[in-house]
Amino acid sequence: MATFTDLSLSEPVIRSIINMGFEETTPIQEQTIPTAMEGRDLIGQAQTGTGKTAAYGIPLVERIMSQAEHIQGIVLAPTRELAVQVAEELNKIGQFKRINALPIYGGQGIDWQIRALKKRPHIIVATPGRLMDHMRRKTIRLHEIKIVVLDEADEMLNMGFLDDIETILKEIPEERQTLLFSATMPRQIQNIAQRFMKNPELISIKATGVTVSDIEQHYVEVTERLKFDVLSRILDIQSPDLSIVFARTKRRVDELSEALSKRGYSAEGIHGDLTQSKRDSVLRQFKDGTIEVLVATDVAARGLDISGVTHVFNFDIPQDPESYVHRVGRTGRAGKSGLAITLVTPREIGMLRLIESVIKRRIIRKPIPTIVEAVQGQQRLTMTEILRVIAEEDIEKYKGVAEDLLAENDSVTLLSAALKIITKEPDNVEVRLTEAAPARGRSMGGRNMGNARPQQGNFHRDGYGQKVDTWSRRKGADFRGGTAAPQRGRDNKRNGQ
Numbered sequence: 001m002a003t004f005t006d007l008s009l010s011e012p013v014i015r016s017i018i019n020m021g022f023e024e025t026t027p028i029q030e031q032t033i034p035t036a037m038e039g040r041d042l043i044g045q046a047q048t049g050t051g052k053t054a055a056y057g058i059p060l061v062e063r064i065m066s067q068a069e070h071i072q073g074i075v076l077a078p079t080r081e082l083a084v085q086v087a088e089e090l091n092k093i094g095q096f097k098r099i100n101a102l103p104i105y106g107g108q109g110i111d112w113q114i115r116a117l118k119k120r121p122h123i124i125v126a127t128p129g130r131l132m133d134h135m136r137r138k139t140i141r142l143h144e145i146k147i148v149v150l151d152e153a154d155e156m157l158n159m160g161f162l163d164d165i166e167t168i169l170k171e172i173p174e175e176r177q178t179l180l181f182s183a184t185m186p187r188q189i190q191n192i193a194q195r196f197m198k199n200p201e202l203i204s205i206k207a208t209g210v211t212v213s214d215i216e217q218h219y220v221e222v223t224e225r226l227k228f229d230v231l232s233r234i235l236d237i238q239s240p241d242l243s244i245v246f247a248r249t250k251r252r253v254d255e256l257s258e259a260l261s262k263r264g265y266s267a268e269g270i271h272g273d274l275t276q277s278k279r280d281s282v283l284r285q286f287k288d289g290t291i292e293v294l295v296a297t298d299v300a301a302r303g304l305d306i307s308g309v310t311h312v313f314n315f316d317i318p319q320d321p322e323s324y325v326h327r328v329g330r331t332g333r334a335g336k337s338g339l340a341i342t343l344v345t346p347r348e349i350g351m352l353r354l355i356e357s358v359i360k361r362r363i364i365r366k367p368i369p370t371i372v373e374a375v376q377g378q379q380r381l382t383m384t385e386i387l388r389v390i391a392e393e394d395i396e397k398y399k400g401v402a403e404d405l406l407a408e409n410d411s412v413t414l415l416s417a418a419l420k421i422i423t424k425e426p427d428n429v430e431v432r433l434t435e436a437a438p439a440r441g442r443s444m445g446g447r448n449m450g451n452a453r454p455q456q457g458n459f460h461r462d463g464y465g466q467k468v469d470t471w472s473r474r475k476g477a478d479f480r481g482g483t484a485a486p487q488r489g490r491d492n493k494r495n496g497q
């Protein structure tokens with residue numbers, strides 16, 4: 001593995017990379033940065049969470065002149081949250097070279113953006129629709145752009161941005177450099193490449209699978225009616241640090257997040273019909289751990305890099321294999337491990353098989369978890385928390401009361417009562433979700449999702465027939481913070497926490 005100093009980068013950029021805590025390059029960075037620095041067009045494909053942002057961000061920042069006070073680089077991204085995140089990363093890479101990147105996206109006040117543009121950013125990171133607005137108003141001019149990056153280009157096509165992208169690229173001088181990055185490269189991308197790129201070099205990192213191998217991938221076959229109980233039980237058993245639950249429609253996201261809250265989980269939803277300020281605050285709370293379960297449509301499937309996401313749930317199986325790859329890729333980032341669990345109704349098994357054939361990997365079947373397992377999971381959580389408090393916290397002032405109580409009750413009875421109070425018991429608050437139509441696949445012609453080979457190593461881990469210990473919490477994952485058990489207790493929750 002190469003280090004960044006092998007890549008003939010400038011001193012300020014090396015310094016900022018060190019400051020960001022990057023030591024070695026990832027494979028996509030090692031292979032694309034030199035080509036991109038030469039000014040060539042390129043298409044970069046590599047698994048989710050492997051550092052594609054810096055793979056284009058570093059050459060982008062390097063090739064921009066900090067003295068010239070006009071927009072020289074532009075990154076197009078499919079969602080607002082992704083635009084914000086990419087701009088943040090570019091600002092970090094450019095901090096010592098004094099390169100400024102500005103996110104430009106819908107839902108944010110256009111006047112505010114116009115004022116921010118007057119500060120003359122070197123790079124803008126934009127969603128296509130809002131950029132078009134600024135082009136019409138002539139508040140952004142593209143005639144001095146030297147570099148264009150299309151991040152998640154395939155998703156921008158899915159969202160119907162082809163015409164917008166075409167209009168935008170026509171405004172940009174032809175001598176520009178064009179870079180295109182995604183974890184998935186369906187066939188339409190070749191079309192974009194032919195029309196808008198000059199003899200692009202294709203750099204595809206040949207991994208063993210299209211999805212990251214450190215992400216364990218499971219599925220549970222379950223009827224629509226039982227899905228919510230299964231999700232709750234798995235949450236109780238596994239007690240994820242942070243998890244994302246993907247659902248098919250905005251309405252189901254609303255209903256699910258409400259139902260999860262009713263059952264005592266700290267959950268919020270995010271989707272495209274919410275106001276931008278709501279979207280921002282939900283994401284912020286999820287990042288700082290105030291919310292533990294983020295319920296989302298595919299708006300959160302692409303590119304978002306949130307550390308601490310240990311679990312991804314497909315409450316509804318995605319409509320196509322690309323979406324599966326990206327959703328699951330919200331965990332297991334930058335070499336971390338993760339677990340992805342897909343709930344599949346009997347009618348959707350065909351879609352699951354299609355996904356397996358595209359990702360060239362078996363998704364392991366797990367049985368429906370039982371209530372007993374859910375209870376055991378929560379009891380384990382309580383026990384761990386008690387042992388932690390004994391080891392780490394000052395409990396002297398409780399000892400007097402404890403002794404008084406012990407004078408009249410035996411210790412096992414007392415401790416059992418205390419455990420009951422702080423353990424979140426499986427909850428049967430009635431919930432009702434609007435049914436979603438089962439997933440039907442799009443045509444699969446000509447998919448090229450990376451030159452994956454089957455991962456033989458995963459085949460022996462099949463969960464068929466295993467029972468009680470199948471759903472035990474994974475080893476090695478520890479509980480975030482110290483207050484997990486009491487805060488998640490149902491009584492606290494009912495008091496509005």
Ligand SMILES: Nc1ncnc2c1ncn2[C@@H]1O[C@H](COP(=O)(O)OP(=O)(O)OP(=O)(O)O)[C@@H](O)[C@H]1O
Pocket residue numbers: 021022023024025026029046047048049050051052053054182183302303304305329333334
């Ligand atoms: N060389 C590196 N060393 C250590 N961490 C890195 C390195 N490069 C990137 N990272 C970190 O890895 C994480 C994932 O990076 P990034 O979001 O760029 O992935 P991606 O390939 O674009 O994924 P996706 O396909 O989901 O968009 C980020 O937290 C980033 O800071």
Ligand SMILES: [Mg+2]
Pocket residue numbers: 052053151303
């Ligand atoms: Mg990315």
